[in-house]
Amino acid sequence: MASKNTSSNSRQAVQRSNSDSARWIAGLLLLFIGLFAAAAVFFSFFSWAADQSGLQKSVEERVTLGIEPENLCGWAGARLGMLLVDHSFGLFGILIPAMIVLVGVRIVRQRPLLFNHSILSLFLIMILGSLTLGFAFANRWSLCCSTGWGGAFGIASSALLRTHIGAFGTLILLVGGWILTGVFINRNFINKVNEAGNVVVDKSGKVVEILKHKVVLHGRAAGEDGAAEDVPEPAPKPGPKAAAPQPAPSKAAEPAAQKPAPIRVERPSEPVAARKSVPEEDENPFLELTPDGKPVAGETAAEQTPPPAEDGEFIEVDLSRPEGRVVIGRSGLVELERPAVRDAVAAEPAPEEVPEREAAQSDPDAPFTEITVLDDAPAAEPEGVVVTVEANEAKLLDEKAIPTESYDPLKDLVNYRKPPVTLLEDYISDSEVSDEEIFENKTKIEDTLKNFGIPIQRIKATVGPTVTLYEIVQAQGIKISKVQGLENDIAQSLKALGIRIIAPIPGKGTIGIEVPNRDKQVVSMYSAVRSLRFQESKAELPVVIGRTIQNENYVFDLAKMPHLLVAGATGQGKSVGLNAIITSLLYRKHPAQLKFVMIDPKMVEFSLYAKIERHFLAKMESEDDAIITDPKKAVYTLNSLCTEMDNRLELCKKAGARNIAEYNEKFTSRRLNPMNGHRYLPYIVVVVDEFADLIMTAREVEGPVMRLAQKARAIGIHLIIATQRPDVKVITGGIKANFPARIAFRVMQMIDSRTIIDQPGANQLIGRGDMLFSKDGDLTRIQCALVETREVERICEYISKQQGYTEAYTLPDYTPDGGDAQMGSEESSAPVKYDSLFAEIARDAVSGGQISTSMIQRNYEVGFNRAGRIMMQLERAGIVGRQQGAKPRDILYHDLPSLEAKLQELGLF
Incomplete structure (x- = not known):
């Protein structure tokens, strides 16, 4: 046996090494060819003239004349460069070697050849680039090739x-x-083009505004110098105190010493009133002065106020008194002239100076309005200062640039990477079902049925990894029951371990006979995870469990099961099946989307998954270990899950969602407020191994399991329960009703098969992962995928080394009440009100030495519910022991006097 295994392993190694060698040879060959071609094309850009003149001569002439190629890749490189550059695509001809290098690298790295994207993108760039350069330059200015x-x-x-x-x-x-190529390469190319266009438009608008202001300023500055000469001054309006108006002299005629230095305040957009601080002793901070420094009287200034210009260029704002005013122009330009020396305030201005003032204020074409401001102390002649005031507007973001993306829970662990499939092993089977074996089995089946008077019209064989399905069609008038009765005779003639007859096959109208293969093939988890059906599955919780008889990978959605029952005899593949389910979910889901609650009474099955506690496991905050091994803690954890279920149902009620998918969709689209307690809800998968042992040591575990099975599917809590004892006390009617999806591995008796899948068939399996999957009334035979402990360990090690959460997913703590904490042993846990038959039944139990629920029903003619309630009261009062499987309960009191004292303490006489 050892030699056979050694030879098979050696053949597997030879096959793997041969395939790897062929892949490496092909990949490296393409890689080196591409590198040589790229170098040849690159060197031809610089040596094309000399090389092409040499290529026009024959080999003998080149040898005679001693002409050597300047291309470092020789004459072959020169020819290749001329072919790819001159005669083909010009400067973009170097992309052809780049494509060859890319294909070689992908073959070496075992990556899929993305011809539909990478190669096609380079090809489009090469074609368009060649066309663009040919259109732009034709054959002019050629520096890299002859054409x-x-x-x-x-x-x-x-x-x-x-x-x-x-x-x-x-x-x-x-x-x-080019635009279509950019869209093909990157779908965000259109958004980038739009953003670039918006930026260009914004920048151009700002440039136009700046140029506009500069042109206006230069135009008005030129008008200021020539206004007095080119534009005639309008006649001033005579005031009541102006006796003889005279024409105002031009500004050019004023002495240079008396002309003050202007301070110009340029405002780009809206005018803002300029302010100047003055001493408190000045009663009037703004006064109009004549050229001699004398202020204009209040009445005269008020009467001589000119009307607004016809074009509305200036707006006058009276700040304090009629005597002092600030004139602001719409162009945003105000000139403040400050006299060098402050003279004494005169009571009344000279009559000849008023018309000049009025003419200066009533000129609509004047670019500036002059306002004379008094100063406290004499100052030297100031120099001209230009102050530019910028009015910054609030920056607005483009409507399309405002983020409207949904909430992504995966960003919590943005660097998380799913395990690579290379962590799994590929078990390659050397043996296959031969044609001789199929023909031999077909002949034996046909002869056996013919010997019993059942002729066959046709027969068809479908080869699977473990068994081969032979579909037969009997002659007209032959009952199916006759074929079913020959099951053992057909198994005897085929010398098979056990056959299974499906009469008839649903939807086909044929009779199926499943015959085990002589050499079974191993279905690896590597091939199952790599299957296209599993990788492209749109299920919420996709699981690939193995292969069917048709050699197709079987994938189902655990979220639609909604709960799964796994049962079978010891050593038939239950633990491997559970690991296959868990591994499938680890390969497809993110830690933010899925959490596991693992209950392992055997203490050794799920211990490997403790490494991924901060990624995929959930536990109560008060617990230290995420893998539950204590039956009492398992009860607390299941009750905690019931509390979590109630909390989630309350959240769905507030959100108006019927299930977890609708709730998470509303939350990710930001329609639920986290301040109201809403949060993203991950799926929770509860995996319970050895449920029979758990329910035997802690019977109260059945209550929370039933609650979860009935109500938890809508809010994303799903149960996977495995047991090796398919007994009606373990797989009760309530569990079977709420676990419609079931997996049956090989069992020894037909009654066990009926307990699991409600029909025979599991007793006819051949073991080692051979199973029946029952879903929606359909029964499918599957060979379970093999995932060994070392593979699970590698997967958990890979996940544990990545960034994880600070702790495991926290479940609400469950605190049992006093009755649950001291159940079965203390008087304080006994109910306050006992049944009327309680004392009499207790006396009979102590005197008779035995008690059971059925005895109470028979002897006292009560129903099952009342008898069970009395038995529970006896247990809580400490009179009888706890249920231990099929064993009778222990009587804890051995004499009636002690019992009577106990009854007296309980208040029963």
């Missing part, structure tokens, strides 16, 4: 396009081609 920048292809194609659609049409075609 032109675009090569022979680009020049000829662009010339053809110019002939048919013209230069403008060719330009539109090239621009559209």
Whole structure:
């Protein structure tokens, strides 16, 4: 046996090494060819002239004349460069070697060849680049080849396009081609183009505004210098105290010593009133002064106020008194002239100075309005200062740039990477079902049925990894029951371990006979995870469990089961099946989307998963270990899950969602407020191994299991329960009603098969992962995928080394009440009100030495519910012991006097 295993392992190693060698040889060959071609093309850009003149001569002439290639790749590289550059695509001809290098690298690294994207993108860039260069340069300014920048292809194609659609049409075609290529390479290319366009438009608008202001300023500055000479001054309006108006002298005629230095405040947008601090002793901080420094009287200034200009260029704002005013222009420009020396305030201005003032204020074409401001102390002649005030507007974001993306729970662990499939082992089977074996089995089945008077019209064989299905059609008038009765006779003739007859096959109208293969094939988890059906599954909780007889990978959605029952005899593959289910979920789900609650009374099955506690496991906050091994703690954890279920149902009620999918969709689309307690709800998968042992040591575990099985499916809590004892006391009617999906491994008796899947068949399996999957009334035979302990260990090690949460997913703590904490041993846990038959039944139990629920029913003619309630009261009062499987209960009191004292303490006489 050992030699056979050694030979099979050696053959597997030879097959793997041969395939790896062929892959490496092909990949490296393409890689080196691509590198040589790339080097040849690159060197031809610089040596094309000398090399092509040498290529025009024959080999003998080159040897005679001693002509050597300047291309470092020799004459072969020169020919290759001329072919790819001059005669093909010009400067973009170097992309052909790049494609060859890319294909070689992908073959070496065992990556899929993305011809539909990477290679096609490079090809489109090469075609469009050659056309663009051929259209732009033709055969002019060629520095890298003899034909032109675009090569022979680009020049000829662009010339053809110019002939048919013209230069403008060719330009539109090239621009559209580049845009479509950018969209093909990156779907966000259109958004980038729009963003760039918006930026250009915004920048151009700002430049136009700046130029506009500068042009206006320069125009008005020029008007200020020539206003007095070119534009005639309007006649001033005579005031009541102005006797003889005289024309105002031009500003050019004023002495240079008396002309103050202007302070110009340029405002780009809206005018803002300028303020100047003055001493408190000045009663009037703003006064109009004549050129001699005398202030204008209040009445005269008020009467001489000019009307607003016709074009509305200036707006006058009276700040304090009629005597002092600030004139603000719409152009945002105000000139403040400060006299060098402050004179004494006069009571009344000179009559000849009023018309000059009025003329200066009533001129609509004047670019500035002059306001004279008094100062406290004499100052020297100031220099001209230009102050620019910028009004910054609030920056607005483009409407399309405002993020409206949904909440992504995966960003909690943004660097998390799912385990690679290379962590699994690929078990390659050397043996396959031969044609001779199929023909031999077909002949034996046909002869056996013919011997019993059952002729066959046709027969068809479907080869699976473990068994082969033979579909037969009997002659007309033959009952199916006759074929079913020959099951053992057919097994005897085939010398098989056990056959299974399906009469008839649903939906086909044929009779199926499943015959085990002589050499069973191993279904690896590696091939199951890599299958296209599993990777493209849209299920919420996809699970690939193995292969069917048709050699197809069987994938189901655990979220639609909604709970799963796994049962079978010891050593038939239950633990491997549970690991296959867990591994499938680990390969497809993110830690933010899925959590496990693992209950392992055997203490050794799920211990490997303790490493991924911070990623995928959930536990109560008061617990230290995430893997539950104590039956009492298992009860607390299941009750904690019931509390979590109630909390989730309350959240769904508030959100108006019927299930977890609708709730999470509303939460990720930001329609639920986290301040109201809403949160993203991950799926929770509860895996219980050895449920029979758990329910035997802690009978109260059945209550929370039933609650979860009935109500938890809507809010994403799913149960997977495994047991090796398919007994009616373990797999009760309530569990079977709420666990419609069941997996049955091999069992020894037909009654066990009926307990699990409600029909025979599990007793006819061959073991070692051979199982029946019952779902929605359909029964499918599957060979379970093999995942060994070392593979699970590698997966958990890979996940544990990555960034995880600070702690495991926290479940609400469950605190049992006093009755549950001291159940079965203390008087304080006994109910306050006892049954009327309680004392009499207790006396009979102590005197008779035995008691059971059925005895109470028979002897006292009560129903099952009342008898069970009395038995529970006896247990809580400490009169009888706890239920221990099929064993009778222990009587804890051995004499009636002690019992009577106990009854007296309980208040019963």
